[in-house]
Amino acid sequence: MAGLERAKEDWYPIAIAGSTVDGEQLDTSLLGINITLHGDKDREISVTADGNNLPVQTRYDHVWTTFSENPRPLFDIPEADEAGRVLVPCGVVRVKCSPLRAVENFLDIAHFPFVHTDVLGAEPHTEVEPYDVKIDETIDEVIATKVKFFQPQAAKSAGDGIVTDYVYRVAAPMVSILYKTCPPKPGSQDVITLFVQPLDEETCNVWPWMALYDYENSMADMISFQQMIFVQDRSILENQLPRKLPLDPKMEIPTRADMTSIAYRRWLKRGGAIYGALTEAV
Amino acid sequence: MVTEPVGLSNNLPIKRVMPARVGDTDIAVWRSASGVVSAWLNRCPHRGMRLSHGFVRGESLACLYHGWQYGCDNKCKYIPAHPALEPPTTIQTMAYTVVEKHGVLWVSLDGTPEIPALFEKLQPVRSISFNCSNEDVLSALAETTLTCDDGQVLSASDMQSQNILILDNPQNKPKLAVLFQKSSAANVTAHLLADNSWSIDGLIRISRWCELVRRRAEIKIPDNRRNL
Amino acid sequence: MSFKLYNYVLSGNCYKVRLFAGVLGINYDSIAVDFHPGQEHKSDDLMQLNPAGTLPIMIADDLVLTETSAMLIWMASKFDSDNTWWPATDAAKTAAIVQWLGFSSDLTSTIGEARLHTMLNRDVKIEKALADGIVALRRIEAQLTEQGLRGGAWLVGESPTIADIACFPYVALAPDAGLEHDDYPAIRNWLYAIRSLSGFVTMPGIHEVHELRNEGD
Ligand SMILES: N[C@H](CCC(=O)N[C@@H](CS)C(=O)NCC(=O)O)C(=O)O
Ligand code: FES
Ligand SMILES: [Fe+2]
Helix, strand or coil, rough: CHHHHCCCCCCCEEEEECCCCCCCEEEECCCEEEEEEECCCCCCEEEECCCCCCCCCEEEEEEEEEECCCCCCCCHHHHHHHCCEEEEEEEEEECCCCCCHHHHHHCCCHHHHHHHHHCCCCCCCCCCCHHHHEHHHHHHHHEEEEEEEECCCCCCCCCCCCCEEEEEEEEEECEEEEEEEEECCCEEEEEEEEEEEEECCCCCEEEEEEEEEECCCHHHHHHHHHHHHHHHHHHHHHHCCCCCCCCCCCCCCCHHHHHHHHHHHHHHHHHCCCCEEEECCC | CCCCEEHHHCCCCCCEEEEEEEECCEEEEEECCCCCCEECCCCCCCCCEEEEEEEEECEECCCCCCCCCCCCEEEECCCCCCCCCCCCCEEEEEEEEEEEEEEEEECCCCCCCCCCCCCCCCEEEEEEEECHHHHHHHHHHHHHHCCCCCEECCCCCCCCCEEEEEEECCCCCEEEEEEEEEEEECCEEEEEEECCCCCCCCCCHHHHHHHHHHHHHHHHHCCCCCCC | CCCEEECCCCEEEHHHHHHHHHCCCCCCEECCCCCCCCCHHHCCCHHHHHHCCCCCCCCCCCEEECCCCHHHHHHHHCCCCCCCCCCCCCHHHHHHHHHHHHHHHHHHHHHHHHHHHHCCCCCCCCCHHHHHHHHHHHHHHHHHHHHHCCCCCCCCCCCHHHHHHHHHHHHHHHHCCCCCCCHHHHHHHHHHHHHHHHHHCCCCCCCHHHHHHHCCC
């Protein structure tokens, strides 16, 4: 299958750290392959595929695994270790779409007024100002900077509408990280990520995770806010046709507002990260 | 390619959009504020969102994802992310021929609609979908009867074609017409039209009769003939 | 504040209360519960309040209510001065409404369960939940079709009642579970009518009626 070997080199989230009880077995799927997570409170959690152990690590409040003996290193989020941040794993949401469509939607701001109405955007503030996008060759990431958007309620901690500044990073084909204006702590940025577990090419488990400066709201409030946003996206993602992400420029028509998405698609194609993608026009 | 009935006109009021299928093709059918009906491939040219989830503003259908608006000429009129931009005329939806006749919306994928001649004074009753084959529906229909307000008992008498079934057709004035829309081998939708002899209770009887037909068609066990 | 609600943003049952409060124009205190992934509704504190371990829980005056039907009747009786949403003195109508309130819990145990599986990976007998969900959608479709032939747009009588509020969430959210609305024209028209009510509030999976907004251009 196209892109499978490349996809096997990456790490993927499969559970929230500490969520399995001793002796519990959890069956799930990764890149179309059945895997089992074995909970064990004394030793490290283990993950098996067809009886064989897979590499496991716990990072960013999630359990990660890979099929590779020699995987690409897990990306770095330095903010995860900053004192004072609240770390919020938000729980899994399953979506019937390509894992790549889920990441691409996360990079998009133009949908805010229509999909996250009165929260992350509202008419008539629909304009997307030009911003910068580059593929950083040294760390092999897509990076978008100077992204701005008017938001009625940028975060659970936001009061009135503000113009929010964003920076986006695609740290792996199925991992997207954003940095946005943090309403209660000017000068700092909230970190919100989407860790995507590809169940197969057209279905994924999405594990949102946040590292926030928010001392006002309860954990339940912060999780609810993020689940609200992501499940609003879910109803879009399940209705995009085709379900895989088209990489042939003839298939879909972007504009200047879609520069991050254009760079992401180009970067995927160049790196052969085409698991979940359509490489030819249909 | 046959022209498919995809819905009853009264189920698509102005400023509304609905999903439909013709064979394997996923379609969005919508009616503008002034009443113009269009049928498009259910896929936004921008990022592939199903247009049937969109919303109508005046004479345009807007996509739910990023709000791109498309006019009745199928061309993109407005891109909210770039309010000052005049969208290139090359950005268009994929349009099909749609005709409204006999209170029914008909779609043709190849641009040559062939709409059967029907008695003019028929009114829409309801659409109903079956999770079985067209043959199953036809055999279930043949096994049931339906009583009119005047006591006349209708049965599947004059079958015009696989796609239209006319119940009671003495002088080409049917009391009930059943139009079939075949989505797949395992899914059929029937659109029902009745003449003006039916009372409201009679129309409700028709609606319940459809459900009886569906129960039989889906279990595929021929039952005894039974009057309703 | 009129009442306190233990609330979860993705719960269709909690949404019944949020929606009805919006339509009646009343404010309330909302306490977010970490239902997923935290299972906080099964915590000792909440189990003491509601031994059934479900959401929503409403604290209304001295009452602790754990059934949404009771909550809707309480809200209507207390805040709907026109008595249209729960016409308490009309025997036939209230009886018909209670039929649909009962039916609305079938929607929770079919479409609601299927949605927990399809969206939040909950272990559920999915084939049965989906098959029963289709049966439930067809029952609503049949009722709305008959009401339409009589000239009405609502489940009971000529105006919206708490029957419509109680059945709306899981019918509207059926696509979350993979049950699309394509085969149900009467349901589509009814969903649109409810979404157009003044005071309507959305929830994730049920979008804004953008056509009624002022245009941006
Ligand atoms: N008490 C019933 C049922 C409420 C109900 O089932 N709520 C769901 C959430 S929408 C729940 O709490 N389920 C518990 C669980 O699934 O763990 C009502 O109010 O109608
Ligand atoms: S996908 Fe339709 S406007 Fe973007
Ligand atoms: Fe979004």
